[in-house]
Amino acid sequence: MVSKNQIKLITSLQQKKYRKEHKMFLAEGRKVIQELLQSNFELESLFATSAIFPEINPNKINLVTDAELKKISALATANDCLAVFKIPNQKEKSDSGLIVALDDIRDPGNLGTIIRLCDWFGIKDLICSEETVDIYNPKVVQATMGSIARVNVSYLNLENYIKETKLPVFGTFMDGKNIYKTELPKEGIIVMGNEANGISATIEKLAQNRLSIPRFGDLQQTESLNVATATSIILSEFKRNF
Amino acid sequence: MVSKNQIKLITSLQQKKYRKEHKMFLAEGRKVIQELLQSNFELESLFATSAIFPEINPNKINLVTDAELKKISALATANDCLAVFKIPNQKEKSDSGLIVALDDIRDPGNLGTIIRLCDWFGIKDLICSEETVDIYNPKVVQATMGSIARVNVSYLNLENYIKETKLPVFGTFMDGKNIYKTELPKEGIIVMGNEANGISATIEKLAQNRLSIPRFGDLQQTESLNVATATSIILSEFKRNF
Known part of the structure; x- marks a missing residue:
């Protein structure tokens, strides 16, 4: 009852x-x-x-x-x-290894899928900007398929976090270096941008390492990958040689 | 009005x-x-x-x-x-290049995202088993973000199709060869399985090339990747060297 x-x-x-x-x-x-x-x-x-x-x-x-x-x-x-x-207290985030940082992800399904990806690729820490959808939104919890229990998620001011970190910061942009031909380190922060607007201008200035995922379609119209599928390709590239 | x-x-x-x-x-x-x-x-x-x-x-x-x-x-x-x-008439499918084949994908969002991925990676042909969700389902059309106009999708009996093809057939399985360490060809059929059950037993028998995406998380519980994120990693691997 x-x-x-x-x-x-x-x-x-x-x-x-x-x-x-x-x-x-x-x-x-x-x-x-x-x-x-x-x-x-x-x-x-x-x-x-x-x-x-x-x-x-x-x-x-x-x-x-x-x-x-x-x-x-x-x-x-x-x-x-x-x-x-x-809801447990927010744990202390670590400052080493490979870290994924989300710049205003709005779709619960995307956040849930990215948490599941972090779990698969052994990413311990996920950083979310304060505007990112809440991890305890029922649709996010659902989409994680349980991975929520194994990834440490912290909500914080992303600009300050990136200003203070000693790790190299990576972002994907149309004019970035071909990710397939770039030597990628074991440690770093990978920033993924908002579904509609990509990485915000403030964060873009702080991302020293500009990467791009090459497009193979021969028509110009294919503008973008969904943020969760882009995250999966990037994590796969960072991890495939280790 | x-x-x-x-x-x-x-x-x-x-x-x-x-x-x-x-x-x-x-x-x-x-x-x-x-x-x-x-x-x-x-x-x-x-x-x-x-x-x-x-x-x-x-x-x-x-x-x-x-x-x-x-x-x-x-x-x-x-x-x-x-x-x-x-709805246009189904076009003739080609029998060369890299082809993605779906074995009973049920979620409209997944099919839409996979069509968008095919467009990004220049995959011209997507083959769907007859049980795969309808490409003209409004949620699929929505999730393709327009890519539906650029990928040729054919619904057919997947078992017969795979029996008749001369192209090598690839599937991902837990016990497959590490995809990061396998030389992948320019041409072939990549089969992606159903969300809950993976590739069906009949199709598994016909997939001569067993691949796997390595898991990096140190805990055993992470069972699987979402089918769309798995597809993005596999297509990225097939395309990254060409």
Whole structure:
């Protein structure tokens, strides 16, 4: 059963304002919840249509009907389970290795996919500008497929961060050096820009290393790659020789 | 103005069955419509909140209100224009060069992103199994950002196609050869599998060349890359030396 107050709290967590206020976020679907349970995230409450998580004391599972789950779900098609987790404190970011920094990524699906890519390529730290979509947005949590538990994400003033770093800073631009023909280091910050506007002018000035992904289509109209697919190509290039 | 009959026809085109019956599909947003207008697609009708396409005779634009556009739009947030185009006949596929083949891709966003990637990497032909999501699904058209006009997409029996081809066939599998250390040819068919199940058993038997994208994360849980990001890494590897 889900009480009226629970419904109110849970649906409020679809909004960033209330996630901040309550320090909680939503996760849906077995795969994502399972990964969060196995990591250090602290479970607040769990709703499921049957006792599907053997590692959880059945008394701790709120059994609900499909109709009840639909009421609290943030998804167009509800799964068979929904969990509320506590938002952990932001961990200290490291200042070494390969780091991805996002300059105002707005689409939740893109952020989720980039977190999944960071996890795949062993990137420990993801830096997000303050305007980047919230990592605890339900659509982001969903798109990470659980990788959210393994990548350390920090929100901060990107300009100050890049001004202070000692690592080389890389960005992709139309006039950059062919990434396939550039020797890439083991350490550095890779900045990925906003979906519509690319890397902002302030950050562009600070990115000393201008790269480009060559285009092979013979027509001029193909303007850009989606930011998540561009990130995958860039990470693959940085990692392929190590 | 939009008549009741027009609303009925246009909204019916959100379904594959009616797209097939009327041989028409929907495109929304300036960028996508512009690209289709500039290519060989035949315009059936155009609805817009103002005369935004200078190349189109203003008499041919149906001026509509925001509310009317919302009624006919397939998107959650309507744009300022919507067009109906004729579905062209399937073109003859070529049998040379690099070809991407999709084994039951179900997500419209993934198919759209893969079409955009093919365009970027100069892949002329995309082969889709009959179970792959319809290229004229409004969400696919949207995600291609206009690339749909420049990639030749054929739906066919994938098993027969692969049995008959003389080109080498490549697939990615957990136990495949490290793609970063494999010499890749200029010509071949790259098969990408379904989001949940990967490449089907029948097609796996026919893929002589087993590749894998190495994983760099140090934890075992990261199971897979999204199919569109995997495609971008694979195409980048096939193209980077040419």
